[in-house]
Amino acid sequence: MTPENPNPLPSIIPEKDWKKIQRMLSKRSLWMVHFCTGCGAMEMPPTMTSRYDMERFGIIPMATPRQADLLLVTGYVAVKTLKRIVRVYEQMQDPKYVIAFGSCPINGGIYWDSYNTIKRLDKYIPVDMYIAGCMPRPEAIMDAFLKLMKDIDEGRADGWLRYKKYYEKYKANQRRVFKRWDE
Amino acid sequence: MNAVGIFKELGIEYEEMKVKGNKDPRYRAKVDPEKLEDIILKFKNNGFRHFVALSCVDWIKEGNMELIYHLFSYDNLEDVFLSIYLPRDQPKYKSLRHLFPQIETYEREIHEMFGVEFEGNDRLGEFILEDWEDMPPMRKDFDTEKYAKEKYGSVPLVEEGGEKE
């Protein structure tokens, strides 16, 4: 594993604190890119605008995965969409986190018997946070953001680490469902 | 010229469908596949300029596929459903996209979902589903639940609990 981002001032900041600072920084400024797959995208405008305003926690929508470190998968995931979601996920830079909205990514939801939607997002890309509900309301989404920030702080949100560690397994699962572009 | 007149002129027995809450007249007629093209042309020249949809019904028990051509006329607000029946095992019919351009898209979808062949339409093939090898999924003999359980259920979970930082 290549050493992540070395400590800039080893003499001043002890190694352990540097990791804590990195986690605090990435917690306080989560930049998100959201993949409007299903019916969840409609829940984002209320969370951004004046009633709930997620920007108070430093969460703002960004245009490209290169600039973002939080991917929101909002709704059922068709096989065709999963190929693009994996591509966008791999274009993001570590540390990156994934939140899946609604019951469809958890267990397929109302499309449990459909032939072209996947039933559990976790098998294909590491998901740090699921929000149950057949489209959660903005309150649930805000609660999820706060929980994710606590997870990041305590180091539990390590989806990106798992993706690097089990990369071959994840790719094998993906190859069973769609043809990867780099094959 | 309204739909009933055209039907009488062509000598096709038709049936008027009463639909609650819809006062516009709607007619349904079973038509001989060979003569379908001229009939549609006749309707098209007499005010039925709007081709609403081409849909397909899979009658698995009778063993045939029904293609329904749905036309609508703005002049006297009438709907006409012309349907033909094709054998279910190799359903094949000629493409009518030269009458209405949008027929091509419906034909591509029906080809992918029901497996109906349309000669003259060169853009059949992969349309909505990507890398799909199995049989056309909308046919009644395709069991989606078994397919879903078998394809997505069998994917193993990646081991939980990667080591913490």
Place this chain on the structure above:
Amino acid sequence: MTDWANILINAGLTALYLFLAICVGLLFMGIARKVTARIHNRVGPPIYQNFLDVGKLLAKKSNIKHNWIFDFAPLFALAGVLLALAYLPMGGYRLLSGDGDLILLLYILVIPALGFALGAGASANPNAGVGVMRALTLMLSYEMPFLLVLLSLMIYYNTASLTTLLEKQMHSVWAIDVLPISALAADIALQGMMMEKPFDIPIAPHEIASGPLVEFGGNYLGMLMLYSAGSIVVETSLFVDLFLGGGIVLNPAVYGILAYVVNYIVWFALIFVVWMIAIFINAVFPRFRIEQAFKFYWKWPTLIAALGLAQAYIMSVILGVSV
């Protein structure tokens, strides 16, 4: 000996002023987000949010790079903007502006833009190419009124050096009282120069996925955020130095260190006001299309700037007013 000591003190002060300028720039970005939020009737992030954002970007664990030309963007952008800051008197202290004049500063402002455009072009993303094309077209449009404004100032004050311009404004009245029309045109041009809505056409997130910034992430984006912070201070401070006397209230020769501190606070207040004007416009305007922006800038602001130039020309050449 004093010559070397003098140079060292100056270098130290310049470094301090540059560091302060970048911090002020980040603070201003935070304030802008807070003010825009309050206009949108929501709470908005804390003022120091941009410091956290830059920290997060520089602390990211992995980085994406395309090719060696891609590295030009952060290097030239940050070096160029710091150079522009060095040649700009801030809070009355002249930094290096004694050794260079307004035209040198105009061309130094181009170094970061061109370096950033090269890096964006090297990212081989069509969005970036279209974004840079829009940025250069926008530059051609707002430079027309801005150059006329600079000309009117140079003609009226008969100097191209910023230090003499500040001294003349210190002894007599601010330039905005003498050439108000040019000041108005300059403020409109400033809106385009700072790429605030309605002129944030090149970095439009919805249309071209934030234009030239599309492939920059992590360390690159952190450096470019420092560049945009610096460029905010450069543009606002340029307006303040040209038209509002550079914030000089106490004559440094008379009061010494106290004058520099007081002038810095006044200068800070003035650039804050200029920044707030831009942000209020930014919070409520939609985004123009690039043709509209070009037509707009070459019509009304150019007319206003031409009026200002005519006024300066008449006063300085025909009426012979010498300052």
Place this chain on the structure above:
Amino acid sequence: MEIWSAFGIFVLVPLIGALLSYLARKYAVYLGLIFALVPAIALYPFYGKEMSTVVNIGVKLNLAFDVTTWFFMLMLDTVALASMLFATSYVRKGEGGFSTLMLLGLAGANGVLMARDFLTLYIFWEMMSWSAYILVLRSSGEYARRYMLFAVLSAYLLIMGIGIYYYYTGSFLYSAASGIPLSGWAWILLFLILGFAVKMAVFPLHVWAPYAYRSEQPFVAFLSGGLSKLGTFGIFMAMYSIAGVAILQGFGTFRSISLFGYPFAVLGAFTAFIGTILAIFQDDLRKLLAYSSIGQLGYVMVGLGLGTPLAVGGALFHAFNHAFFKAILFLGAGAVIYRTGKYRISELGGLGYRMPFTFLFVLFAIFALAGIPITSGFISKWMLYEAAIEKKFVLIAPLMLIASVGAFLYCFRILYGVFLGQLDKEHENVKEAPAPMLAAMALLMLPLLIFAIFPGWILKWINEILTGANIGTLKYDTYAYYSSIGGADMLVFWITFMLLFMISMYLFTRKRKVTKVVDQYDNYLAGETPPYVQLHAAHNFYKPLRDTWAPLLRYSVDRAYEKFVKFFIEGFEEIKKMYTENPQDYAAYLGIAFLIFLLVGWWLL
């Protein structure tokens, strides 16, 4: 004796070289290189020597050598050397004609610079024009015809000027210019300046440039880099050493600027503006560089027109810079065409990754053209702006400033369209340009860098030229340069720039180990993964700008000339109808003609 060696080296050696390379066809290109090397190197010991002589070869040629000649020869011979070095790998081996004609052109150019009487000037001017015409003819007859049309026009204008000069002074010597009335001077200067302005492609007479600049690139680098400077030299000599500042001021002054020079300054400003705007919309790389060359020479025309020491100094310095950075650009374009065979910007793309050195040289030349302070291109533009603002010219200064902003647009179009963006599959295995080409471009890059760090050196030479023509002096020292309203110190600039560059370098390279390099197809395209799609956004690059300029772009001087020519052709067709081959008509014409003469004769008496 000294002058003989000067005349020998700079005129006879290239002539002999031309003859030899014509005979030894196989080694022509290498011979051309050696014979171009001799004048370029022999130039340096000649600095500071003032000498003149009369060479009698049937007709008496007055020749002289002074700082002005030396300064312009420095430009011309170095660019010629670079072109010949470039041509060794660009031109096919058996091509005898190329180096012969280039050496002929070089000899003619050096002769023009050393001439001190109009007859010699005209002889060498024709030699240079003809060799350039045949060189353009090598690539296409149509371009050559247009170039010839304007070369002949410039020759006739020169003859008109020389004729009136001879009428008043009775001799061709420059120094014999005394006792000419002001009106005489007006006509002489007008014809001479217009004659030389054709060579500099000033606005109404620029039409030949976009065509002639599409011939072979090494020659075009010499034509636009070197030969167009002869126009500058001619105008400078006509206005400031033959006529002299006193006569120019005699035409009346407007804020201490001679009323004769001011309209040419305005014309130059318009040329700069129009040349830049046209250059922005060109898709053909060579036409774009041609219009940009017209624009940059517009700046030089402004400087010469204004006449203050800062303006003329700026013009000479800008001509010097233009000779070098334009030659690099044309050689760079030649290298790209040599490797890919394509010259349309929208067809190229991503070559910067395959040809890194060519990209770096062209990038440095673009910095010089745009006037970025890292190169000496900035100083010459700075001098021209300060000259215009010092004298409070509110028409010339905005046109020049907005033209320089326009220059950034087409500069980036070249860089992005050709060198950045997505690399086409076709050009994946394009190799770097061969060594002689790179050496040629490196040679031309040196002066732009050296004089950016030590501007004092070149300002000393320019100051000598200005004092020679008693125009005035420049305020400068080795690192800095001043005008009455401002100044800049390059030493401080360079130290600060280096320090700040190191700071951002440190801040940036901290994460060298965790950076992953991705190829050009791993791009964010909304998650889409096109297998192979050419997504190079350089096609029709400034479309929104072109749409807003469309109403103005309809008018073009090119089409105006074509309409003018068509008007004459149709007119002569009508007249031709007169000959109707039957005798009665001819008899009738005779009768009418006789009648007309009778009437006119009666009316006159």
